[in-house]
Amino acid sequence: MNVIEIKPDIYWVGVVDWAVRDFHGYVTPSGTTYNNYLVMDEEVTLVDTVKHDFLEVGIANIKSVVDPSMIKNIVINHIENDHMGALERVMEIVPRDVTIYTTQRGKSGMDRFFDISKWNIKIVKTGDEIKTGKYKLKFIETPMIHWPDSMMTYVDGAKLLLSQDAFGQHVATAARFDDEFIDSASWAELEDSTLDYYANILMPFGTLIKAKINEIQKMGIEIDMIAPDHGIIWRKHHERAMEMYLDMANNKAKERIVIIYDTMWSSTEQMTLPMLRGIRDEGVDCKVIKLRSTPMSVAIKEFWKSRGCLIGSPTLNNEVFPSIAEFMVHLKGLRPKERLMAAFGSYGWGGGAVNWLYEMFKQMKMPVIEPGIQVQYRLKAEDEKHCYEFGRNFARQVKEYQKKFNSASTAM
Numbered sequence: 001m002n003v004i005e006i007k008p009d010i011y012w013v014g015v016v017d018w019a020v021r022d023f024h025g026y027v028t029p030s031g032t033t034y035n036n037y038l039v040m041d042e043e044v045t046l047v048d049t050v051k052h053d054f055l056e057v058g059i060a061n062i063k064s065v066v067d068p069s070m071i072k073n074i075v076i077n078h079i080e081n082d083h084m085g086a087l088e089r090v091m092e093i094v095p096r097d098v099t100i101y102t103t104q105r106g107k108s109g110m111d112r113f114f115d116i117s118k119w120n121i122k123i124v125k126t127g128d129e130i131k132t133g134k135y136k137l138k139f140i141e142t143p144m145i146h147w148p149d150s151m152m153t154y155v156d157g158a159k160l161l162l163s164q165d166a167f168g169q170h171v172a173t174a175a176r177f178d179d180e181f182i183d184s185a186s187w188a189e190l191e192d193s194t195l196d197y198y199a200n201i202l203m204p205f206g207t208l209i210k211a212k213i214n215e216i217q218k219m220g221i222e223i224d225m226i227a228p229d230h231g232i233i234w235r236k237h238h239e240r241a242m243e244m245y246l247d248m249a250n251n252k253a254k255e256r257i258v259i260i261y262d263t264m265w266s267s268t269e270q271m272t273l274p275m276l277r278g279i280r281d282e283g284v285d286c287k288v289i290k291l292r293s294t295p296m297s298v299a300i301k302e303f304w305k306s307r308g309c310l311i312g313s314p315t316l317n318n319e320v321f322p323s324i325a326e327f328m329v330h331l332k333g334l335r336p337k338e339r340l341m342a343a344f345g346s347y348g349w350g351g352g353a354v355n356w357l358y359e360m361f362k363q364m365k366m367p368v369i370e371p372g373i374q375v376q377y378r379l380k381a382e383d384e385k386h387c388y389e390f391g392r393n394f395a396r397q398v399k400e401y402q403k404k405f406n407s408a409s410t411a412m
Contacts, residue, residue, distance in 0.1 A: 002064075003038075003061050003064055003065055004176050006037070006160070006176070006177075006225065006227060006233060006235070007155070007158040007160050007225065008158070009039065009040040009041060009134075009135075010037060010038070010039050010040070010135075010155065010158060010160065011037065011038045011040065011065050012035060012036075012037060012176060012227070012233070013036055013037065013038045013046075013058065013061040013062050013065065014033055014034050014035035014036050014037075014050060014058070014061070015033065015034050015050050015051075015054040015057045015058055015061070016031070016033050016172050016173070016174075017031050017032050017033065017034065017051070017053075017054065017172060018031045018172045019031065020032055020172075023082075023170060025296070025297075026170070026200050026201070026297045027295035027296070027297045027298065028170040029295075030170060030171045030172055030173075030193070031170070031171070031172025032170040032171065032172055032230050032231065033171070033172060033173075033230055033231055034050040034051045034054060034058075034082055034083070034229065034230070035048075035227065035228065035229050035230060035231075035233070036048040036049055036050055036058065036083070036229070037162055037227060038062060038065055038066065039132055039135060039137070039155065040065065040066060041132035041133035041134060041135050042132060042133030042134075043072040043073055043130075043131075043132040043133060044066055044070045044071045044072055044073075044132075045071070045072065045073040045074070045075060045132050045137065046062065046071055046073070046074045046075070046090070046094075047074075047075040047077065047153055047162050048075065048076060048077055048078070048083045048084070048162075048164075048229060049076075049083065049084060049085065049086035049087050049090055050082075050083075050085065050086050051081065051082040051083075051085045051086070052081065052085030052086055052089075053085075054086070055085065055086035055089045055090075058086050059086070059089065059090065059093065062090075068090070068093040068094050069093075069094065069095060071094045071095070071098055072095075072098060072099065072132075073098065073099050073100075073101060073130065073132065074087075074090070074094070074098055074099070074100045074101070075100075075101045075102070075137065075139075075153050075162075076100060076101070076102040076106055076110070077102075077150065077151050077152060077153055077162065077164040077229070078106075078147060078149060078150045078151070078164045078165060078229065079102070079106050079109040079110055079113070079147065079149050080147060080165075082229075082230075083164075083229055084110070084113070087110075087114065088113075088114050091119065096118070097120055098120065099120050099121075099122055100119055100120065100121045100122065101121075101122050101124050101130065101137075101139070102121065102122075102123070102124070102149070102151075103123065103124065103125065103141055103143075103149050103150075103151050104123050104125075105143070105148045105149040106149035106151070107121050107123055108149075109147075109148075109149050124139040124151070125139065125141055126139065126140050126141045126151075126215075127139070129156070134157055135155050135156065135157045135158060136155075136156040136157060137153050137154070137155060137156070138153070138154040138156055138221070139151055139152075139153055139154075140152045140153070140154060140212075140215075140216065140219075142164065142166065142208075142212050143208075144205050144208050145164075145165065145166055145202065145205050145208055145209060145212060146165055146201055146202055146205060150164055150165065151164065152164050152166070154221055154223075156221070158225075159221075159222045159223055159224040159225065160223075160224075160225045160226075160227060161216075161221075161223050161225070161226045161227070162227050163226050163227065163228045163229075164228065164229050165201065165202075165228065165229055165230065166202070166209070166228060166245070167194070167226050167228045167234060167241045167245065168194075168197055168228035168229060168230035168231045169190070169193035169194050169196070169197045169228075169230060169231030169232060170193065170196070170197060170230055170231060171190075171193050171230075171231045171232060173185075173232070175232065176232070176233055177232065177233050177234075177235045177236070178190060178232050178233065178234050178235060178236055178237045178241075179235065179236040179237070181232050190232060191244065192301075193231065194241070194244055195244070195248065195301060195304065195305065196297065196298075196301045197230070197231070198244075198245070198248050198304075199248075199300050199301045199303070199304035199305075199334075200297045200300050200301065200334075202248075203300075203304065203334040203335065203336060204333070204334050204335040206248065206249040206250070206251065206337070207249070209245060209248075209249040210246060210249040210250065213242060213245060213246060213249070223238060224238060225238055226238045226241055226242075248304075250409065251337050251338040251405075252409070253304070253305060253306055253307045253338070253339065253402075254285070254305055254306060254307065255284060255285070255307055255398065255399060255402045256284060256285040256286065256287065256305065256306045256307065256308070257279050257284055257285070257286045257287075257306055257307070257308040257309065257310060257394065257395060257398055258286070258287045258288075258289060258302045258303055258305070258306040258308075258309050258310070259272050259275065259276065259286065259287070259288045259289065259309075259310045259312065260289045260291060260299055260302075260303065260309065260310070260311055260312070260327065261288075261289070261290060261291070261310075261311065261312030261313065261324075261344075262290060262291045262292055262312070262313060262314070262321050262323045262324050263290070263312075263314060263321075263346075264314040264316065264321065264346075265314075267314065267346035267375060267377065267378055267379065268312045268313060268314045268344070268345050268346045269290070270378075270379050271312060271344055271345075271346065271373070271375060271379065271383075271387050272288055272312060273387075274384045274385070274387040274388040274391065275310065275344070275387050275388065275390060275391030275394075276288060276391065277388055277391065278387070278388040278389060278390065278391030278392030278393075278394075278395065279391045279392065279394065279395040281392060282391075282392050282395035282396055282399070283395075283399075284308075284395040284398060284399065287302050287306065289302055291323045291324065291327055292323050296326070296327060296330060299327060300330070300331065300334065303331065303336070303339070304336070306339070307338075307339065307340060307398050307401060307402050307405070308339065308340045308341075308342075308394060308395070308397070308398035308401070309339055309340070309341050309342075310341075310342050310343070310344060310391075310394060311324065311327075311328070311341065311342075311343050311344075311357050312324075312343070312344045312345055313343070313345045313353040313354070313356075313357065314345055314346050314347065314353060315345060315346070315347035315348070315350065315351050315352045315353040315354075316353070318350055318351075318352035319352055319353065319356060320352070320353040320356040320357060321353065324353070324357075325356075328357070328360050331364075332360065332363065332364050335364075336364070336366070337366075338367075338405060339366060339367075340366075340367050340368070340369065340394075340397060340398050340401045341361045341366045341367065341368045341369070342368060342369040342370070342372055342390075342394055343357035343358055343361070343372035344372050344373045344374070344387070344390065345357075345372070345374055345375075346374065346375045346376070346377070347374060347375075347376055348376070348377060351374055354372040354373075354374050357372070358370065358372065367401070369393075369394055369397050373386060373387060373390045375387075
């Protein structure tokens with residue numbers, strides 16, 4: 001990809017990773033990008049680097065705009081490998097006295113990756129700024145969005161927010177901007193990719209995200225472009241990106257149900273069919289996901305999109321099925337809120353999976369509909385009827401929960 005001027009004298013010098021399909025356990029069927037930015041001002045400033053695997057491409061992109069010996073400042077918004085991986089190589093080709101700006105935790109983390117003893121590192125915090133010429137860079141600490149070291153950089157004079165991991169997506173595309181992407185794909189695809197990224201990476205930090213967006217708004221800075229470190233740059237729909245993040249931080253979800261299950265000898269799978277009919281007969285949309293046929297990150301996204309979730313598992317050795325256990329442990333770590341939960345499953349001579357799931361729901365402090373439903377061995381006609389009624393009743397409860405949630409949100 002060629003470099004692209006995103007604002008006057010501000011360039012995207014990142015790389016597109018078309019081939020990556022696993023991003024620290026998160027499936028990326030569309031690849032991703034590692035975005036970083038070059039401010040061509042009186043003091044040339046590089047904001048972030050790229051993943052180490054692409055360092056020579058990243059450096060070639062920088063050289064296509066400026067001789068690296070002209071770089072005066074480097075801003076490291078986030079020390080994760082995909083953003084800081086090429087920093088050591090970059091430091092070999094820039095002047096020795098270049099100043100690196102990062103947070104206190106950024107510096108501490110940097111010291112674990114590199115020998116920084118000869119580097120000129122300046123610690124910054126929210127409100128600190130540096131003047132590069134016609135532009136001024138303002139720093140905004142964003143701890144735990146999504147690492148403790150994280151921060152954003154606002155380019156005053158360009159109305160540009162370099163937002164680090166926030167507002168990003170894992171999408172590899174020749175389009176650099178949201179309006180270009182929508183011309184070649186669709187708004188629904190961009191929105192889904194944004195939600196997917198939030199659900200799998202930022203879900204635990206909703207309270208922090210909401211507070212940080214409010215803080216940015218109170219700073220009175222004008223933003224007409226948001227440039228994240230992954231995916232598409234928001235130049236036309238930046239306000240919608242903010243709205244989406246506030247909605248997600250406020251735990252908004254569709255009035256729909258996702259059934260997430262796995263099965264051993266098809267009995268648990270057969271339970272999903274009458275439950276699905278009951279849900280649909282109650283007028284509620286439903287998505288069914290078999291875990292061993294679906295990437296974990298897709299299941300997490302569909303969970304996040306839905307107000308209600310039914311988890312189904314056969315019993316194995318008086319415990320839950322392994323794939324369901326993996327999913328639940330992963331989900332617990334993401335700390336979801338405001339999703340109505342229930343469990344179902346089949347068993348042979350002794351149960352255990354459904355009880356295990358309810359115990360996990362309670363550990364997660366999730367609202368639940370009890371009791372769950374269990375079937376021994378194979379479904380009979382009466383079991384199908386019970387499953388149908390279970391699904392229909394759960395759909396009613398989800399509609400009621402959604403109504404209360406919407407009323408509470410309106411009252412806030």
